[in-house]
Amino acid sequence: MMETDKNKKNLNAPHDKGYKYLLSHKKVFIELLRSFVKKDWVNEIDESKVIRINKSFILQDFKNKEADLVYQVKLENKEVFFYILLELQSKVDFQMPYRLLLYIIEVWREILKDTSLNRQKRKDYKLPAIIPIVLYNGINRWTACLSFKETIDSYELFGENIVDFKYILIDVNRYSEEELLQLSNLIGSVFLLDRRVGREELIERLKKLTDVLKDISEDEFILLKNWFLSIVSRFLPEERKREVREILEGSKGVEFMISNLERTLKEEFIKKSRKEGIKEGLRRGRKEGKIEGKIEGILAVLIEQLKEKFTNVPSEYIEALKKLDDNTLLLVAKDILKIEKIDDLKKYLN
Template identity: 30%
Template structure:
């Protein structure tokens, strides 16, 4: 999983994002009757045991009337489109059902829960793969059609949405889509500043501090390096800092490009000072994510993270902080890394 995928998975590890994904982009009647107060993540380790690369899948469940309803989300960022996505989801949902039968000790009198298969696609071209399993299978002889497996998945293709559709929505996922799609928009700078200002207003309560930090992490790790390539970045910890920086300096950075970036780097302490700042920023990101996910951290672990200076190892540990199932698992992976 690359840094982009990791940042996205961190964002969608918050129930507010999943709620806004469903309420804003799943236009079906049943969504109105979901109790979003019961929304909770469901572990996917039973999938990764079979398919080691499936770290970019998310499963959530929520109460619909008296029963659980599961949402299986695949975050798809590959440059090439998977024509057989319907097969993948068919297999994964089968594994989910097997896991539920085993762990819930279901018998023949029990019913399996409904599952929404959802593909969130963020590629550079429009999705064109079949969204139904049936369309991937040759027509069956007469009498055999009734035995064909059936599955349709819901596709949310970010490129399918225009900024004019998304801008009126008070929706966190719509805000994310606007920022992602702004790279293809002539008013990119205006859009990003507008979105960041809205996010700062929407995420102003203390209980939303973790999600706000996740957006900051995405902006400084993904959006800003892509939007302003080869430009040294100041230390950024708040959405307001991103907004102010873009409003005041983005046009100047575009005009003078890398030369001004180098000059700023020299003024701020040359290469080594800049490198140290990046190391400290990665260390803070690791500790922030661990604290968000697992609570107060042992002082010994905090000191170990702060003592690590190699950027490759810091990147690895950042991904482990997002993906580890527990603090114990992270510490075990940390020990192997070191």
């Protein structure tokens, strides 16, 4: 990974594997091309003539920077190789054309290694075409050069004598929600759910995808469930991860799965919001350094969260909370949020 922080590396590892897992299935790979690569030759791809090469060509120089996939495809009876680089990190890498050139050469070296010398020496022997594709999901717009020659100083002087190629960029975050929903397929849905959005927006997107994904095949449904497990649950606490795993394993259809995921995520977001509210109240109270400040910072949040959790909170309970002294309020605030019945609040008010 490009990130220097070790924790970020560990966090991105399952994320990269999740995408590699999805795109290792040729149906999803072909879906990616047909959805995001607007070239005439894409329509000529026959799924029966697509083979995944089970080998990574990442070099030692760039170890841990990314994941890659290679597919061999027969197009008009000619071998074509698609080299897909999964650039699933937040920063743009301006060395991308150079890295791709090295990977392309590695693929050719592997091909030549498996090709007899007699065949290589034939006048009509030609290296197969390699189409480089970069899949990028960073927040910032991709600003690295798309063609290799642009990375060479004064390339304009030498024209066609300079080595050149142009890679295909799939910049996931540049597609609108409407565009991804209109695709009505697995890869578009995954790109939409993987966006860095707020909690409520994530739940809304899950709802919208119920209709979009209802007709996916059984194989694609299994892929989606496994992707959810490795990606969506990675920020959840252990008990929620177990709950998500049980939901996914027990789901027989998209609607059931999304409905239960929506409920679980909403519960977790509310719980997290309560914790964040108490922390903010404590911070505000300490900053102001007085009882009034703590009441404004903690009590207001506490009352708000109680009202959110319970439909009716008796006014006398609210008044009793306001009368708690500073130290008692600090001690019981977190415990109060754990209560399951509003009547249990009484023991904290005596």
